Amino acid sequence: MATTLITGGTVVSATGRAVADVLVDGETIRALLEPGSSLLGTDVAASVDRVIDATGRYVIPGGIDAHTHMQLPFGGTEASDTFETGTRAAAWGGTTSIIDFAVQTYGQRIEDGLAAWHEKAAGNCAIDYGFHQIVGDVNEASLATLRRLPDEGITSFKMFMAYPGVFYSDDAQILKAMQVSRDTGMLTMMHAENGPAIDVLAAQLVEQGRTEPFYHGVARAWEMEEEATHRAIMLAKLTGAPLYIVHVSAKQAVEQLAWARDKGQNVYGETCPQYLYLSLEDQLGAKGEQWGSFEGAKWVCSTPLRSREEGHQDSMWQALRTNDLQMVSTDHCPFCMKDQKELGLGDFRKIPNGIGSIEHRMDLMYQGVVTGEITLERWVELTSTTPARMFGLYGTKGVIQPGADADIVVYDPNGHTSIGLDKTHHMNMDYSAWEGYEIDGHVDTVLSRGKVIVDGDQYLGAKGDGRFLRRGLSQYLI
Ligand code: DUC
Ligand code: ZN
Ligand code: ZN
Numbered sequence: 001m002a003t004t005l006i007t008g009g010t011v012v013s014a015t016g017r018a019v020a021d022v023l024v025d026g027e028t029i030r031a032l033l034e035p036g037s038s039l040l041g042t043d044v045a046a047s048v049d050r051v052i053d054a055t056g057r058y059v060i061p062g063g064i065d066a067h068t069h070m071q072l073p074f075g076g077t078e079a080s081d082t083f084e085t086g087t088r089a090a091a092w093g094g095t096t097s098i099i100d101f102a103v104q105t106y107g108q109r110i111e112d113g114l115a116a117w118h119e120k121a122a123g124n125c126a127i128d129y130g131f132h133q134i135v136g137d138v139n140e141a142s143l144a145t146l147r148r149l150p151d152e153g154i155t156s157f158k159m160f161m162a163y164p165g166v167f168y169s170d171d172a173q174i175l176k177a178m179q180v181s182r183d184t185g186m187l188t189m190m191h192a193e194n195g196p197a198i199d200v201l202a203a204q205l206v207e208q209g210r211t212e213p214f215y216h217g218v219a220r221a222w223e224m225e226e227e228a229t230h231r232a233i234m235l236a237k238l239t240g241a242p243l244y245i246v247h248v249s250a251k252q253a254v255e256q257l258a259w260a261r262d263k264g265q266n267v268y269g270e271t272c273p274q275y276l277y278l279s280l281e282d283q284l285g286a287k288g289e290q291w292g293s294f295e296g297a298k299w300v301c302s303t304p305l306r307s308r309e310e311g312h313q314d315s316m317w318q319a320l321r322t323n324d325l326q327m328v329s330t331d332h333c334p335f336c337m338k339d340q341k342e343l344g345l346g347d348f349r350k351i352p353n354g355i356g357s358i359e360h361r362m363d364l365m366y367q368g369v370v371t372g373e374i375t376l377e378r379w380v381e382l383t384s385t386t387p388a389r390m391f392g393l394y395g396t397k398g399v400i401q402p403g404a405d406a407d408i409v410v411y412d413p414n415g416h417t418s419i420g421l422d423k424t425h426h427m428n429m430d431y432s433a434w435e436g437y438e439i440d441g442h443v444d445t446v447l448s449r450g451k452v453i454v455d456g457d458q459y460l461g462a463k464g465d466g467r468f469l470r471r472g473l474s475q476y477l478i
Pocket of ligand 3: 067069246331333
């Protein structure tokens with residue numbers, strides 16, 4: 001197996017940084033060495049197959065995006081990235097593992113939904129991938145299957161308090177599934193928005209002629225997120241289930257998480273780049289010119305973008321600093337404007353929900369280091385180390401240490417990244433939600449289990465490089 005030495009870079013972990021050489025042997029990290037050191041009397045640099053000079057750059061564990069939706073069926077269409085295109089785009093952006101959501105639809109057996117997801121992903125991924133299970137139909141059979149999923153390396157499942165008639169579960173169903181979570185140690189992941197109430201508000205807006213994309217965010221008011229987050233927390237408390245709230249966007253939802261965590265409950269949350277950088281006002285357009293233009297459909301996602309005036313974005317950054325939120329995922333769920341977002345012309349309820357960001361998460365979060373919102377170490381923790389710990393991958397993933405998989409990114413803090421479609425992103429989308437974003441930093445080199453898959457502007461990976469990750473139980477619980 002080939003050996004590689006990454007020399008002279010600053011190796012960054014969740015707890016510190018040091019200049020060190022990283023010796024990679026085959027697929028794993030063999031040692032961290034003093035720069036220029038010898039091993040058993042041999043000059044290491046002279047004895048390896050390849051040397052990567054990382055002088056002046058950061059050497060970080062590959063990003064782990066724990067919330068993606070490749071080919072998710074939604075609103076009569078399907079998310080536009082396949083496992084092939086989506087994981088390749090992830091690699092370009094310094095992400096070396098994803099955890100996608102296998103879907104059980106209503107009336108379907110979990111086994112069949114999961115098998116379909118394995119089929120979509122197997123042999124197609126550029127990087128390693130795992131699955132959470134979406135539970136879309138709680139019944140005796142699906143609850144029994146759920147209990148057995150940890151044996152298959154699936155240790156978390158997602159439920160929806162939103163989308164009645166599609167993915168929605170009522171409180172009784174959630175309670176039953178949470179009992180499985182308590183018994184097995186599986187993490188319950190929750191889409192926390194009060195869907196039935198939102199649907200009434202959305203219908204009333206449309207009846208009043210308020211059909212533009214902006215009203216998606218008006219209907220999905222923060223009160224609906226706060227209420228559902230609280231309800232999920234109470235159901236988790238009652239059952240003893242560990243709980244993880246996905247795509248948190250409202251500051252009041254963060255307050256609920258902080259409240260429960262202060263009481264010692266195993267409750268966690270992620271936010272996404274869109275809730276840190278984008279706002280409802282942006283969606284409306286600087287002078288309101290996008291009001292009737294349908295342009296705002298580009299940023300229709302759920303939970304929705306929130307008002308900057310109300311301070312939600314500042315609150316997300318703060319929660320990332322104080323660990324009231326533990327990590328950042330993308331909720332990557334891309335749709336093209338043509339033929340997909342356009343389904344909602346004249347009725348915002350029909351716009352497929354989702355934003356594509358898998359390629360930009362590491363860069364966008366690094367911008368938080370540049371602006372002083374988070375530290376360099378916290379960047380690594382939020383994007384790699386905690387996702388690994390939260391979802392049972394730590395030790396193999398999420399850290400640069402002997403024995404870990406050699407998933408490594410060489411990141412140039414003096415580089416520059418211009419984001420947007422014009423700069424030819426690799427996601428399968430006909431627009432960019434991030435058009436015009438300029439980042440002071442650049443992904444230079446990406447290794448996935450020891451193989452260099454991105455080298456400057458060259459892609460050297462291949463579909464089928466990525467393997468299915470059998471995950472253990474969460475390593476993050478109190
Ligand atoms: N939210 C989205 O924006 N897209 C897919 C599903 C979800 O919950
Ligand atoms: Zn969701
Ligand atoms: Zn999602």
